[in-house]
Amino acid sequence: MHIRLREYELKLKHAFTISRGSRDKVHNVIVELTEGKHTGLGEATENPYYHIDTGKINTDLLGIEELLKDHYFTTPEKLWQEVAPLLNQNPFALCALDEAAHDLYGKIHQKPLYKLWKLDVSKAPLSNYTLGIDEVDVMIEKMKQTPWPLYKIKLGNEHDLEIIKALRNETDAIFRVDANGGWSADQCIRFSEEFKPLGVEFIEQPLHADARLEEKTEAFKHSKLPLIADESCILEEDVAECKPFFHGVNIKLMKCGGITPALRMVREAKTLGLKVMVGCMTESSVGISAIAQLAPLLDYIDMDGAMLLSNDPAEGVGLSNGKILFSEKAGTGAVLH
Numbered sequence: 001m002h003i004r005l006r007e008y009e010l011k012l013k014h015a016f017t018i019s020r021g022s023r024d025k026v027h028n029v030i031v032e033l034t035e036g037k038h039t040g041l042g043e044a045t046e047n048p049y050y051h052i053d054t055g056k057i058n059t060d061l062l063g064i065e066e067l068l069k070d071h072y073f074t075t076p077e078k079l080w081q082e083v084a085p086l087l088n089q090n091p092f093a094l095c096a097l098d099e100a101a102h103d104l105y106g107k108i109h110q111k112p113l114y115k116l117w118k119l120d121v122s123k124a125p126l127s128n129y130t131l132g133i134d135e136v137d138v139m140i141e142k143m144k145q146t147p148w149p150l151y152k153i154k155l156g157n158e159h160d161l162e163i164i165k166a167l168r169n170e171t172d173a174i175f176r177v178d179a180n181g182g183w184s185a186d187q188c189i190r191f192s193e194e195f196k197p198l199g200v201e202f203i204e205q206p207l208h209a210d211a212r213l214e215e216k217t218e219a220f221k222h223s224k225l226p227l228i229a230d231e232s233c234i235l236e237e238d239v240a241e242c243k244p245f246f247h248g249v250n251i252k253l254m255k256c257g258g259i260t261p262a263l264r265m266v267r268e269a270k271t272l273g274l275k276v277m278v279g280c281m282t283e284s285s286v287g288i289s290a291i292a293q294l295a296p297l298l299d300y301i302d303m304d305g306a307m308l309l310s311n312d313p314a315e316g317v318g319l320s321n322g323k324i325l326f327s328e329k330a331g332t333g334a335v336l337h
């Protein structure tokens with residue numbers, strides 16, 4: 001197999017702010033993995049919270065170039081088993097390679113992945129559209145610019161209740177909120193009581209992933225809304241660890257190292273009785289099209305990353321008013337422009 005890496009600077013339509021900080025662009029690496037006449041695409045993004053930059057993604061993937069040249073490709077799972085120990089410090093790079101291997105596998109077998117997995121796309125949930133933290137008036141304006149049945153609202157500052165009340169005055173859409181670890185247990189409990197009558201569906205990552213056990217227990221015990229782990233659920237072993245403190249998990253391909261482990265995590269979370277969500281980072285249509293393949297297996301999905309970009313270098317699975325527009329193309333359906 002032959003690997004080729006392309007680096008992109010993806011620009012956001014609006015500066016995107018969460019409780020940890022703000023940004024208006026992101027650097028991503030798109031992987032092309034070629035076997036014979038087929039090429040699969042995958043993507044990794046830089047992410048300061050997880051200490052990943054494009055230099056590290058490039059170096060780590062080029063470090064296994066020789067191994068890939070000698071690899072006899074049969075399935076993405078077999079390739080993942082071989083490369084995962086070498087990329088265990090860089091799940092983002094592993095994710096890009098695994099997405100590309102899945103796309104390649106679908107192309108070799110001439111079917112979209114969801115068809116190879118025999119999934120019923122009519123079972124896919126709607127995707128939310130994310131509103132970053134901003135002045136209330138700006139958040140209302142952004143919401144009006146993208147009328148949507150389901151919004152994920154980033155919170156984590158002193159105006160959280162004011163924001164939800166103001167947005168609720170403007171729409172009947174379902175809200176879900178994401179504090180990105182910005183709250184205490186007391187705040188989580190109080191906001192859950194205030195948000196429930198305001199049509200909020202769940203709270204994502206209320207407390208910091210390193211919050212004390214007592215805080216996490218307190219929030220879980222008294223929250224009036226379901227709590228979904230994001231920063232607390234990174235790798236496969238985290239799913240079971242989240243069970244005592246959360247009602248569900250937000251799995252991300254980039255955090256766990258690709259589609260291969262994500263599918264195992266979805267199965268495990270379901271076995272444990274947890275709600276299952278898959279989320280995105282700031283990704284182009286390459287990464288988003290890979291995520292979308294899992295949608296029929298999920299309770300919730302957050303795959304609006306490419307919609308937030310002004311220079312998406314690809315097209316593939318899209319969204320219309322929350323509904324996922326699956327591609328009939330083989331693999332993930334992603335194509336570079």
Ligand SMILES: [Mg+2]
Pocket residue numbers: 178180204205230231250
């Ligand atoms: Mg989150």
